[in-house]
Amino acid sequence: MCGIGRLRDLAGVREVDVVYPAQKDGGEPVVRTTLTEMTAQQKSLYELLELDQYTA
Numbered sequence: 001m002c003g004i005g006r007l008r009d010l011a012g013v014r015e016v017d018v019v020y021p022a023q024k025d026g027g028e029p030v031v032r033t034t035l036t037e038m039t040a041q042q043k044s045l046y047e048l049l050e051l052d053q054y055t056a
Contacts, residue, residue, distance in 0.1 A: 009042050
């Protein structure tokens with residue numbers, strides 16, 4: 001696969017924030033960040049490039 005194809009694979013990986021409502025005690029909402037499900041190729045590139053250091 002050429003370099004452009006690999007970049008397109010990575011472009012499909014998204015960071016998603018899930019916001020949970022505040023607890024009844026009036027605290028702040030809880031935000032959880034996750035990545036979209038990745039293909040084997042995307043996961044391989046993600047790990048090779050050590051992109052986890054850039055996630056929130």
